[in-house]
Amino acid sequence: xxxxxxxxxQRSALREILAPVGALIVAILIGGIVIALMGRSTIEAFDVYxxxxxxxxxxxxxxxxxxxxLILIAVGLAFCYRANLWNIGAEGQFIAGGALGGWLGLLTYxxxxxGALGGWxxxxxxxxxxxxGGLLYAMIPALLRVWLNVSEILTSLMLVYVAQLGLxxxxxxxxxxxxxxxxxxxVNLDPEATLxxxxxxxxxxxxxxxxxxxxxxxxxxxxxxxxxxxxxxxxSAPKAARFGGFNDRTIAIAAFAISGGLAGLAGVVExxxxxxxxxxxxxxxxxxxxxxxxxxxRLSPVGIxxxxxxxxxxxxxxxxxxxxxxxxxxxxxxxxxxxxxxVLAADVLARYSLRFTWGARS
Amino acid sequence: MSFDPQQIQDILVIIVxxxxxxxxxxxxxxxxxxxxxxxxxxxxxxIVGASTGFAFAYLTDSTMVGVIAGVMGGVLMSAIxxxxxxxxxxxQVAAGLxxxxxxRGLANLIGGGFVGxxxxxxxxxxxxxLSDLPLVxxxxxxxxxxxxxxxxxxxxxxxxxxxxxxxxxxxxVGENHISGHSLGVPVRGIRLLAVLFGxxxxxxxxxxxxxxxxxxxxxDMTAGRGWIALALVVFASWKPWRALAGAILFGGxxxxxLAFQGxxxxxxxxxxxxxxxxxxxxxxxxxxxxxxxxxxxxxxxGQAFIPDR
Numbered sequence: 301x302x303x304x305x306x307x308x309x310q311r312s313a314l315r316e317i318l319a320p321v322g323a324l325i326v327a328i329l330i331g332g333i334v335i336a337l338m339g340r341s342t343i344e345a346f347d348v349y350x351x352x353x354x355x356x357x358x359x360x361x362x363x364x365x366x367x368x369x370l371i372l373i374a375v376g377l378a379f380c381y382r383a384n385l386w387n388i389g390a391e392g393q394f395i396a397g398g399a400l401g402g403w404l405g406l407l408t409y410x411x412x413x414x415g416a417l418g419g420w421x422x423x424x425x426x427x428x429x430x431x432x433g434g435l436l437y438a439m440i441p442a443l444l445r446v447w448l449n450v451s452e453i454l455t456s457l458m459l460v461y462v463a464q465l466g467l468x469x470x471x472x473x474x475x476x477x478x479x480x481x482x483x484x485x486x487v488n489l490d491p492e493a494t495l496x497x498x499x500x501x502x503x504x505x506x507x508x509x510x511x512x513x514x515x516x517x518x519x520x521x522x523x524x525x526x527x528x529x530x531x532x533x534x535x536s537a538p539k540a541a542r543f544g545g546f547n548d549r550t551i552a553i554a555a556f557a558i559s560g561g562l563a564g565l566a567g568v569v570e571x572x573x574x575x576x577x578x579x580x581x582x583x584x585x586x587x588x589x590x591x592x593x594x595x596x597x598r599l600s601p602v603g604i605x606x607x608x609x610x611x612x613x614x615x616x617x618x619x620x621x622x623x624x625x626x627x628x629x630x631x632x633x634x635x636x637x638x639x640x641x642x643v644l645a646a647d648v649l650a651r652y653s654l655r656f657t658w659g660a661r662s
Numbered sequence: 663m664s665f666d667p668q669q670i671q672d673i674l675v676i677i678v679x680x681x682x683x684x685x686x687x688x689x690x691x692x693x694x695x696x697x698x699x700x701x702x703x704x705x706x707x708x709i710v711g712a713s714t715g716f717a718f719a720y721l722t723d724s725t726m727v728g729v730i731a732g733v734m735g736g737v738l739m740s741a742i743x744x745x746x747x748x749x750x751x752x753x754q755v756a757a758g759l760x761x762x763x764x765x766r767g768l769a770n771l772i773g774g775g776f777v778g779x780x781x782x783x784x785x786x787x788x789x790x791x792l793s794d795l796p797l798v799x800x801x802x803x804x805x806x807x808x809x810x811x812x813x814x815x816x817x818x819x820x821x822x823x824x825x826x827x828x829x830x831x832x833x834x835v836g837e838n839h840i841s842g843h844s845l846g847v848p849v850r851g852i853r854l855l856a857v858l859f860g861x862x863x864x865x866x867x868x869x870x871x872x873x874x875x876x877x878x879x880x881x882d883m884t885a886g887r888g889w890i891a892l893a894l895v896v897f898a899s900w901k902p903w904r905a906l907a908g909a910i911l912f913g914g915x916x917x918x919x920l921a922f923q924g925x926x927x928x929x930x931x932x933x934x935x936x937x938x939x940x941x942x943x944x945x946x947x948x949x950x951x952x953x954x955x956x957x958x959x960x961x962x963x964g965q966a967f968i969p970d971r
Contacts, residue, residue: 303749305968386755444943448950453702453755454893455946458939461886469932591759630770630881637706637764641742644757648750 305652312650319650320596320603323642324610330642331635340625348624349617359616361503365574367612368511369394369566369583371605373590375518376562378599379555382522384535387556389441389456390563391587392463396437397564398571399467401430402578405493405571406475406486419492426493426568434564435557437463442556446549452556460587468580475578486578495573507569511605514562518601531555563587584615585633592640598647611636667797673917674801678809679875681913683708683867685812687891688898688905689819690863696823696900697856698836698962702758703743705888706765707861711736711868713773716879719872720776725784729869736865737858739765744857748850751966766882773879783877784808808870813906815863820902832856836960839967849967864888886939893942897949899958915941 308315328350332342353359373390380387404426408414414422440459444450472484480487495505522528533541534548541548571582593611597603618632687704694701701707714735719728739761746757784806787793793804823829832852835842839849867887872879890912897911898904919934 305751388759440943444947444950448947450946450950451896454889454896455943457889458886458893458942461939462936465932465936469930473930588759588763592763595756628771628774630767630774632767634764634767634771637760637762637767640756640760640763641746644746644752644760645750648752652751654750 302657304655304657305648306655307652308650315650316598319646320598320607320643322649323596323646324639326646327635327639327642330638331631334631334634335627338627340627345621345625345627348621350613352620353613353616358503359620362616363609363612364508365503365505366615367608368508369570369586370590370593370611371511371608372514372566372569373563373587374593374597374604374608375514375601376559377590377594378518378522378597378601378604379531380559381594382535382599383531383551383555384538385442385445385552385555386453387438387441387456387559388453388591389438389458389460389587390559390590391583391585392456392460393434393437393560393563394567394570394583394587395460395463395467396560396567397430397432397434398567398582399463399470399578400433400564401426401568402486402489402571403475404429405489406578408493409487409490411490414492419490422490422492423495423572426572427565430568430571431561431565434567435561437564438556438560439553442553442560445556446552464581467578467582471578471580477577484580488577489572493572494576495569503574505573507573510565510569511608515601515605522601527551527554563590589615589636592636592643595640595643595647614639671797671799671801673921675805676920677910677913677917678801678805679913680916681909682809682812683870683875683887684891684894684912685816685906685909686808686867686870687864687888688894688909689812689815689902690860690867691891691895692898692900692902692905693819693823693832693863694853694856694860695895695963696836696960697832697853698839698960698965698967699747699853699857699860700754700758700964701740701743701747701761701857701860702755702892703739703761703765703888704758704860704864704891705884705886706762706769707736707739707864708765708868708871708888708891709769709882709884710739710765710772711865712872712883713769713776713868713879715865715869716781716872717772717776720779720781723781725873728873729866732869732873733862733865736861736863736868738861740857740861740864743861744854747966748853748857751968754964754966762888770881773881776879777881778878780878781873784874806874808866808874811866816902816906823902833960836962839962839965843967843969849969853967867891890938890942893946896959897945899953900960912938912941 332346335345336342353363373394377387377390404422408422437459441452441456444455445452471486475486477485477487495507498504498506530546530551534546534551538548571578575582589611593604593607596610597607614632614635618629621627622629687708691701691704711732715728715732718731719725743757743761746752747754786804786806789803793799831847835847835849835852843849868884871883894905894908894912897908916938919937922929922934923931
């Protein structure tokens with residue numbers, strides 16, 4: 301069998317919007333077939349995964365809370381991927397940000413260092429430290445790439461494991477709550493170090509508002525600023541960018557800084573908003589799922605916003621399905637993988653028409 | 663510190679055991695990358711190999727059936743990757759990541775029913791007399807078949823890739839696919855076979871983990887070894903024999919961590935456990951100083967090929 305790709309004569313906006321939607325539908329169909337093969341009711345599972353979470357207030361809030369880290373990270377990744385830089389270590393930058401921002405929360409625990417100033421500055425400082433932590437951690441692969449041409453793919457990924465082990469050590473060692481019955485957890489952060497809940501009795505916290513703000517800023521940066529244009533040009537036509545006099549090293553470092561900073565911000569928002577303390581593990585794989593979000597959203601901020609909500613829906617639906625139908629939680633991970641595979645294939649179909657030839661070559 | 667030959671042999675045997683999965687996965691990846699395809703899905707193919715291998719071996723009570731199933735698992739995973747990157751010319755980095763994410767989920771689904779189950783490890787060679795020799799007996803004459811196969815495979819791939827016409831053709835496709843295509847070489851066919859071979863090797867590497875190294879299944883048991891094997895390919899400058907040396911080095915680092923823990927050295931376990939990952943970064947940095955322009959990598963590595971007629 302032979303597959304021939306013929307470039308479509310012109311790009312169609314409609315096709316490019318339909319491609320990820322089609323990919324999502326195909327991925328859901330594949331998921332349905334797998335669930336049927338496991339001897340379960342596909343309709344019931346679809347209801348639990350995709351319908352029920354959208355019909356209840358608390359699960360809608362859970363979707364927003366889970367979508368915001370995904371969106372924050374994925375918007376940052378879009379800067380890297382657009383510039384053809386493969387930062388796949390956002391999970392590590394998320395942890396670094398959560399740890400550095402959370403550290404300030406632990407430092408000021410019980411009213412320490414607040415004195416006459418009060419505690420109003422703590423949250424803002426935590427957010428800045430969080431973004432800084434992720435940014436600095438992302439500088440390791442970025443500088444190695446720019447100075448020494450070391451593959452950022454491998455270094456950024458290796459640093460994920462290092463960050464996970466580092467946080468594990470901190471929470472089991474110096475940051476352990478002395479009154480925590482020897483459990484590997486830190487103290488619960490003070491109210492001054494916790495992002496306030498938006499509505500009484502809900503789970504929506506102030507950090508959720510960051511996602512739409514960041515999306516709006518990124519959309520403007522991409523479409524209206526010289527920097528956004530440079531990032532896109534360096535990625536799609538590096539030679540042209542060099543002829544144009546753009547410094548691709550500066551752009552690479554800036555893209556990594558944005559990406560790491562946003563991942564770190566997402567990390568500290570998670571620690572201070574949802575978890576409220578430091579644990580050995582603070583992420584259910586947001587840094588990796590955000591890669592899917594970035595591609596499903598076609599590396600555009602608005603697309604990523606929608607894609608983040610979709611992926612968050614699979615997280616929430618997956619948890620519900622574990623409880624209600626006793627479906628394994630890893631189904632969600634496998635589904636997310638299938639979804640990314642479908643998105644990549646659909647992307648090609650939007651740009652090329654396919655011709656299958658069977659048997660002898662034409 | 664005393665030099666007990668028994669202890670030294672024990673350490674060497676563990677180093678070889680830690681090196682074997684890295685070597686198997688890296689040899690497959692060398693072939694794929696020499697053909698110009700960067701398959702970052704190594705971790706995903708390995709973990710699927712580990713879970714299918716253990717599942718089939720447990721159900722049939724046969725290590726051999728497990729190995730065949732695990733290799734097939736790796737090959738099928740790589741077929742998905744080949745369809746995306748060779749058939750549809752998608753971005754190879756993104757497709758590799760997709761394969762790893764999908765593989766982790768799939769492997770945990772397959773292995774879900776086997777958590778906590780154990781079986782006997784793969785049998786080790788035993789030659790009366792030879793295997794009992796001090797210092798080298800078990801090291802040379804008492805390994806399991808994975809180890810011997812990995813070394814044979816390294817030799818065979820090294821010879822085939824560097825000394826045969828077919829190997830030269832494969833390397834040519836990886837250096838310049840347009841020239842290859844204009845000479846009538848079936849570029850995409852060769853890449854397909856190279857990727858499938860890489861998938862089989864990764865599956866076998868996974869099997870080694872779940873059937874011999876630790877003969878049980880646990881989620882995420884590959885623990886980044888697929889990624890380390892990718893770094894190993896860079897370390898080896900895409901040469902099979904150097905991958906063998908690199909695998910022993912990386913295996914040694916992993917064992918060093920174990921040894922320190924065993925001796926009760928007061929270093930946090932987490933720091934020791936992060937040594938393989940830190941070493942990988944350091945090795946990549948050192949290599950880049952030697953080859954700063956990336957001249958050693960196959961020239962067409964990672965580039966999609968869309969033939970025009």
